[in-house]
Amino acid sequence: MTNPKDVTPAGGASRAWILDNLSELVTCVSADPESVRRGVAVGVADGRVAAIAALPELRSRLPDAPVLDGAGGVLTPGFVDSHSHAVFGAYRAHEFGLRTRGVPYMEIARRGGGIVASVRHVRALSEDALVELTLPRLSECLRYGTTTLEVKSGYGLTVADELKMLRAIRRLDRAQPVDLVPTFLGAHAVPPEYRERRDRYVELVIQEMIPAVAAGGLARFCDVFLEPGVFDREEARRILEAGMAHGLAPKLHADELENSGGAELAAELGAVSADHLGAISEAGIQALAGSSTVATLLPATLLLLGRRTYAPARRLADAGATLALATDFNPGSSPAPGLPLILTLACSQMGLDPLEAVVAATRGGAQALRLEDGRGTITAGAPADLVLWRVPDHREIPYHVGVNRVSTVWKRGTPVVSG
C-alpha cells in the first residue's frame, strides 16, 4: 500500500471526493452541541478537508469529485492518541494473571516483572525486530480509528537502547499510515544496574541521552515518570528543564497512583500535558485549569490494574482544564490499542458526556501533542484524517462497548481501513 503520508499535495491535486449521507458530522472544534452537524457532507481535496456544506454546494465547488455514500453513519476526525508505549518486545499477560490473584504491582516488579521486564525484552531486540513486532500493533490502532499516535521510548534506558527505540519509531512512522509522534522517556524507570546510584542515572539522562536525542532530531517531547518509588519531583524538574534547554517540550506522568504534586509541577513548567492524574489534588486541578497544560486521562490503565477510581474528569472539565483521553497502550497495564473502550470508560465511569469524550480523544489529543494543523478536527484545511462509524448517533461510539464500529478510516484523504 502506498503510504498516504508520502503523497505530496502536488501529486494528489486531482484526488478530490465528497462524502454524503451522514447522519452526523462531528467537527470536534468544541464539546458544544454545534459541533454535531446534520444535513451536511464533507468535501476532501489534496488530502485535506476542503469544505463542510450541503451536497449541492460541494458539488459546485468540487465538480469532478465522486460522491461517496456514508451509509447513514457518523463521521469524526481520526483519533489522536496522545500517550502510548506501543514499541515493546512482548506482552506481559502472566503479570495480569498474578495481579488477579492479588499480587501487588510493586511485588511483581521486585520479582523482575513490570517495566524492567520490558526493558530486558527491548534491550535484547534489534531495531529491525522492534519495527517488525510493532507494525501489526499499529494496524490494530488504525482499525479502531487512531490516525495519529504518540509513542514513547523508555524501555531501553541506555543511550544506545533509547536511541534504538526512537529510530524504530521514526522508521515505523514512515512504514505505515498512522502518524507517529515520538517522545523521549529515558526517565521511565531507574534501570537495575543503577539502582544503588540513581543520581548517576539521572545524570546519564541529562548529560548524554537528552543531547543525543535532540541532536538526532529523534523526539519532540521529553517525559518523566514522576511517582513515589520511580522519580521524584526535583529529579523530574531537572530532567524536564534539561529537555527544554535542548528543544524538547515537557510532558509528565503525574499523580498516577499517589499524589506527588505532579500536576502542579507540570503547570509550573508549562508542560504540554500532565498524564494519568488518578490521584490529582484539588490544588493540582486548579493548577491545570489555570494553565495551558492538557490533562491527559488514561482510564484503561486504572481498570486493568484493578482500581475502581479514575481521574476526576468531570471536576477537571468543570474547572476549565483541557482534557485529552488516550490509551496508554503498553504491554503491562494497558494492552489496549483502541480508543473506543477508553471513551466508554470516560462516559460510564468518569462522568464525561459522549461528545466531550469524542472531542477529548481527537482535538484534545492534538492539543496534548501541540499539533496545530487542524488535526483532531473536521475543519477546512485540516488533514483529512477521518473515521466513518457504523452508528447513527455519535453517542453510540462510547456506548457500544467491547465491539468495533469503525467502518472506514481515511488518512490524508486516502482510505486505509474499509469495513
Add this chain to the structure above:
Amino acid sequence: MTNPKDVTPAGGASRAWILDNLSELVTCVSADPESVRRGVAVGVADGRVAAIAALPELRSRLPDAPVLDGAGGVLTPGFVDSHSHAVFGAYRAHEFGLRTRGVPYMEIARRGGGIVASVRHVRALSEDALVELTLPRLSECLRYGTTTLEVKSGYGLTVADELKMLRAIRRLDRAQPVDLVPTFLGAHAVPPEYRERRDRYVELVIQEMIPAVAAGGLARFCDVFLEPGVFDREEARRILEAGMAHGLAPKLHADELENSGGAELAAELGAVSADHLGAISEAGIQALAGSSTVATLLPATLLLLGRRTYAPARRLADAGATLALATDFNPGSSPAPGLPLILTLACSQMGLDPLEAVVAATRGGAQALRLEDGRGTITAGAPADLVLWRVPDHREIPYHVGVNRVSTVWKRGTPVVSG
C-alpha cells in the same frame, strides 16, 4: 451459508479434521491447571470432538482427516452466553448520554425510557422485522466467539407480543449458526397499562402467558426480574412456580442493585441460575454455594450503569458456588455482544483468574442453561463448537482489552468465522 446445525451426523460422516500447532488447548472441564493442555491436537469428526491427543495418534485414528494449522494460537470451547436480551427494536444510546449527566436510571424510566421504551419498540414491530434486526447482532456475537446464546423475551409484555418475540427467537435459531436457547421473561416489568393493577398483570403472566408459551414449546426457562420497584419476592415465587408446573425451569434476575433475598429464593426453588447478584448478601452467597443454582455474573451492565462495585465473584467461587459469566446483551444497560470484555472485567475488577473466567464463560454458561451434551468443554463427544484465538496464552484472552483476538470459530465442526 449452510447452517452447520442442520447437518445430521449421517450427512457429515466423512467430515473429519485435525487442528494442530496449538500453544494451548483449554478443555474447560474445570478451572484447575490441568484444563490447559499443551502439546496436543484435537480431532473432529461428524461435528463432534473425536479426541484430544498428540498428532501421530490422531493421524492414526482419523487417517483421512486433513491437518489444519492452529498457528500457535489457543483453542477454547465456544462461549456459552447464558443471559441476553438480544431480540429488541432499537439501541437506547440517548439514555447512555443522560446517565453520563447524572440522570438516574429510575428517572429515565419515569420519562418513558428504560425497559418500557424497548417494549414500545418491540410492540410496534412485526416478527419478521425483529428477525431482520437481530440477525446482524448474532453475527457479531459469533465473531466474538459465542456459539450458544440464551435469549429472553420480555419486551412484549402482552400475550401476543411475548409469543412474537419467542417465535422470532425460534426462527433466528434456525437462520444462523449460533444456537439460541429461549427464556420466557414476561415478568421483566409491569407494562404501563397495568401500572395501577399490577396483580392483574401477574395473573396474566401466570394464567395466560405461561400456558401459551409452554403449549407452543417456545421456551425452556421462565425468568423474573426480582428487584425493588419491579417484581417482589412473592410475585417472583408465584410466577416461577407456575412456570415449573408447566415444565419451564426457573431462572431469576436477583439482587442486581439492591438486596431482595433473590439468591436465597433461587436456591430454595432449585433455580437453574441466579443472575446479576451485584448486591447479594452473605446469606445469599451461602445459599448458592449449597445449591446447584449457578451464580451468573454480568459485569458489563454494572460498568455501563456507572457502578464501581461488582458481584462478589471471588467470594462466591471460594464458597463453592458455580459461576457463569454472561453479557446481558441488551439495548439499554449492556450493548455488549461479546464475552471477551466481560472476561477482562471479571479478572481486573472481580478477582477471578483468567482460567476461572474462561471456564465461567464456557462450561459455566452451559451449566446455567442445563446443556448436558458436553457443551462449553472440549471433551470427546462434545459438539465441536470451538474458538481459535490469535494469542499464545489463554491469559491473553481477558488481558487484551477492547480488541478482538478471535481468529476462527467453528460451529459443529464447520468454520463459521475465519480471521
